[in-house]
Amino acid sequence: MTDDPDPSVVPRLCHLKRSEGQSFGFHLCMYSQGFEITDLDPWSPAEHSGLKDGDRVLEVNEEYVVNMDFSRVVRQIQSCGLHLFLLVLKREEYEWAVSMGVDLKFLANATKGDRWSRPRLCHIQKQPKHGLGMTIVSVDGEKNQYMVRTVIDGPAEKAGIFSGDRLIWINGLMVSTLRYSALIRTVKKSGDSVTVLVIDSDSESCYIRRKIPIMPVVAQSCSLPHKAKTMNLVKGSDGYGFLLRQEKLASTQQKVHVLREVDVGSPAQGAGMEDGDLLLAVNGEPIESMEHEDIVRKIRQSGDKVSLTAISIPGRDFYRELGISPLLFHEDCSHHCIKNWEDAPLRKPTKYNQDREEADSGFYSGYVAEMPETVRIQDPTGHSECCMESSYFTRELSEDLGPLTKISERTHYVYL
Template sequence: MRLTHSTGVENPMELNKFVFNPKEGIDNPTMVIAEDAERPPGPSPRLCVLKKEEGEYFGFHLRVERGTSGHVVRHVEAWGLAEKGGLREGDRVLEVNELFVADLGHTEVAHRIQESGPQLCMLVLDGEEYEQAVAQGQDLKELASAQRGEGWRPPRLCHITRDPVTGLGLSILPVEGEKGKFTISPVSGGPAERAGVRKGDRLIWINGAMACELTHSAISKMVKKCSDHMTVLVIDSEGEANYTRRRMPILPAVADAQNMPYRPRRLHLQQGPHGYGFFLRQEKTSAGRTVHMLREVDAGSPAELAGIKDGELLLEVNGESTECLSHENVVSRFRQSGQQVTLTTMTLHGQEFYTMLGLSPLLFTEDHSSSKEQKEESAAPEQSAAVIKLPAPRTEAQGEPLVEPSLRLCVLQRGAVGFGFHLGCIQQKPGIFINQLAPGGPGESSGLLPGDVVVEVNGQNVEEECLEDVILLMKIGGYSLSMLVVDRPGYEWMKKNGKPITAEKVIKASEVKENVNPSPTQPLF
């Protein structure tokens, strides 16, 4: 990034004559003539490195917009972490932590950013340059990989388990003449070599501490004091030189990690006749950390067939982190899922392991599908207290479940908190839905419920509209808003059976009281 060096001279030619390049360092600031500065021909991607502390946000939004290609950076906060890291309004994201994402869906890209933890590396392209590259048919993946050049090899995150006889099987020595740099060499056939450490590797990080900030004596003490295992981040010397040339930090988020001892599992569950088969509880660990924990997994339930064990932590629901969500909000996410849900779970020991290392466990998630067929739960005991069950569905003569949709026409007046709700959407799943409601706000008072699918806004059908267009339609309506909504199970049933969803159905639906869906405070699992 280049900053114009202003001399305070009135003459605009003088103002633009020199460019200061801060990358050369403050000890030897190089002044170059702007007209003679070499610029690579064609689009020039930029590397943006962002780092946040606990409780901070990166300070930007990522959007997919109608009529605009790519993943678009919007709402970059002034003086925020994103702006300081080099992100600009309208940038298009090519890579996240050295993974090419321009051809991925919006939800997956956002998920990659969320799971990166406190440090994030993004390769972006200016909006105009991106549009030009697309118009000219340039290969964006090739453009991104060209920035790495030759000699690029990712670092490796290696978990070493101590052998009773040979120990960790490694030696660490300082690099002569290079302060803060160390080489690590494994004993042939020993635990370190089996974990992926290679002779001559540079030690970047050890048990969560940057090696460059440690002395050789401190590292030796860490190795001696470690109990039965150690985790190191290493890279070969040529790979290190490549990262140095690009002025990019070597982070665990970009590493190849093949032997980490704990990995979160992403599980896909189909709801059974009596729910998913577990309790969800918000508990505090011995370390004082508040977590969402899966308890009392029912035998033969979808949860048990997926491999969920009592005491596992719930890290995500449908790709959304539960870390900052209340118990009620997590329950709401289950409601929005309808008949199927994707969960990311991990053991408490795994969470403690990654907390000790200062890493996000979501970086190491493995996708699992249930290895067994999910059996019908007709044989399961009806009186089981481990699962909060839905009322048994009524059936038509042919045996097809009959659902009574909760269809409502809600009229709102803008208040001090606006209309008092947030909208959400799930990729590849139809229907914009009510994501959150402000307690006591106009939305809640009008009868809106979390998870409701928005069918009409001010009389206009919005089922096929994107989120941004629905929000715009609500804004241009002024201080009054009319919304036709229906609960998610009812919406899916009406669509499946070809039932029209119109305001004329509202009065009829409101007459059915004994068969409406459970109250919003009753868990569906």
Template sequence: MPLTALISSTLRCGRAHKHTPATMKQRRSTVLGDTVEMTDRFVFNAKEGVDNPVMVNTEDSVHVAGPSPRLCVLKKDHGEHFGFHLRVERGRPGHVIRHVELWGVAGRSGLRDGDRLLEVNELFVDDMEHMEVARRILVSGPLLCLLVLGSEEYEQAVAQGWNLREVARAQRGDAWNPPRLCHITRDPVAGLGFSIQPVHGEKGKFTINPVSGGPAEKAGVRKGDRLVWINGAMASEFPHSAINKMVKKCSDHMTVLVIDSVSEESYVRRRMPVVPVLADARSMVHRPRRLWLAQGRSGYGFLLRRERGVAGRLVHMLREVEAGSPAEAAGVKDGELLLEVNGETTESLSHDDVVSKIRQSGQNLILTTMAVHGQDLYTQLGLPPLLFCEDLSSSNEEHESPTALKSLAPSAESQEELQEEPNPRLCLLQRGPIGFGFHLGCSQQKSGTFINQIAAGGPAESSGLLQSDVVVEVNGQNVEEESMEDVILLMKKEGSSLSLLVIDRPGYEWMKKNARPITADKASEVKENTSPSSTQQMP
């Protein structure tokens, strides 16, 4: 999903269709292009080692008393889409699967309308922010492993107090460990430090055994590990002699995908491929880093340039990081590639588009960066680098997490502390050349669509809108019970003028608790803004 507008919680994963009256209502959740398209037939891919993964639907997983999640493995070819939407819906907990294309990849995998998403690529996501879940689906590449519960079963499990994380874990078995991507750097004396042997009686299977204290062991290879993948190629596709030649020809480093034999049995039982998208990649070098910046008095302290990389491809490069700047404090390094701005990939964006995205961030910014050598390595291995991103936010806790990837609906004070009835505000905006200057957000834990991010100097800021304000009405129409997608569609229909009745979160909760109506006749009108926004994309 281009997380570009960051105001839609819809993840679109379907082919484009003609908009007939019968389909318009069904497709209302596809807004602002804030979608990801993911569908169709399959071609055997030696790197993935599975010829028809979408037919996997593990009804025969480990059976436990209680909810029985289903595993759906989706595989799309180049230019295809997965064929489903992912939504947050008011009144329905969890991440909801919608609009599953019957004959698309999702439909053939066993995914059903109304399913709730528990795991993405074996990572538990039920308690994760919706935008981050969408991002993880986006960066997974052509193979996607989803663990889901049916709609009724999910809601019953929640009502009965089941620990859904444990439910998800149980279907893998007790002795499960994920596969490991191990990047091994050759030692001048010890070499790569491992040997490979065929498994007796099992064609196409090999064990890899590290030398004690050698480079392979330091990279995470363990004695008796099964070798699944070597430098981007499935080991099962080669004879033992060819694999040994590959190892001997290796110059400075080698990357292998390995798994212990017990965990391998878990994947075989579930008919699930052992692939890099599921791997623990802590030993990988040049991993992308997600950095959190808080704007200083003179900005962030770096320059962005569009340069031509080693392979001749244009890339966004970070340059001239100023000493003592927020960029330096966050860990930005001169000469790094800029892969994402606030969770949105920069690959298809122009230089001006990226600059605009940075300016839209206001006082906080998330940059995903990577060394140039990293791009070369992941390209050679055929892996999407964003799949292995390190989040460095925990190492710099004084920086508030930007709202681009995390829905913020803070309660600044307890509702009991309010002494007077709060006043809603009527904010009037005029659209500028590139928008009204704000993003919307929603949260499963709190009701109401709210103002999630405001561009500095834009129409929203000038109109008096504040971050975390709850949107009660749009141009006189109450939207408290509407989904965020429908609120966005309503705003898009209203042309160049926008009237928003809003109230701060503590005030909204107080009014609801005391059964007080929130109406425009009690609102204080904030000045109308007529200046165009030059920094923010329209919601």
């Protein structure tokens, strides 16, 4: 394998920007030699970014993906929010590089420079002795540009921040839009903690040279306080043992999908589900923007095993205030989740289950009213919520559906 590629083979970086609810407008295919872009929508963010039909993907949001599982690559794209960065080669360039034994990872890194590193998204918790453990100072001669100086072994340094780092973003705000006085007020109003995006000066120069905005989507996370959890459920004799409810937050009127009424001793409780968790993904696919019945259908189609990703209400609020998806830094990708329970034994049929399957068709619940009542609920933070729709997963699914296979086995063609 050669580390000296043809200088004419240079990967292209494409920045895709979409609106809320809009797709990026391309299909991702997996072939034996990598991931290919195909069937771009006209006038889409993909076409506008300069992507071309047949481009082969080297990196997604600054992460090398050539040897990555297909389902994980899909999940990374689905959870990145409104911005997506793809490093690509033309099909013929990619195939030439592979045939010549070129190190594709070396080729991708060569576009960045020797002293490049990713920005860091860090959460700092105040301490009585040192406070945040950092001081923000203006950069001489550069308007609205700031750097940080840290206290040795202070909270900021322990959170992953180094003295001399450039401050890019704080609590969801770009600091380049803030005067120094406004920035200091923002820090003081943040209370006992603050979340910042920082980068070293050499790496900042690399991003400026490559004309890439420094954003959380290309960052690595450090010490964030809330994390999504993935629960791998294998159905028991009485189903999974939880209620999925669509509710509307009184404060924002936003619809959320809430896991409720977790049965004691059920597979759901055994997997770590807690009442009030917010559902984020089913088998690795984000579902927050889906309708209730579509989510129920996905769980149904998963058969006797399902992987659910959820987060606490405070955790979802934390990421919402930052303007990023809680799945962005979720490490338990769908392919890991499914592999974890591939070998788990399925439930054994019982006389009760067989009778149910003979008597019913479609989805059976322990109790589902034909028209769910509207119920006022008090959530743990004291905000009133309104129940919109409910589906119980406490009994058998009588529809004969096989378990969901991994995306890479089920299909190699996904619209994003």
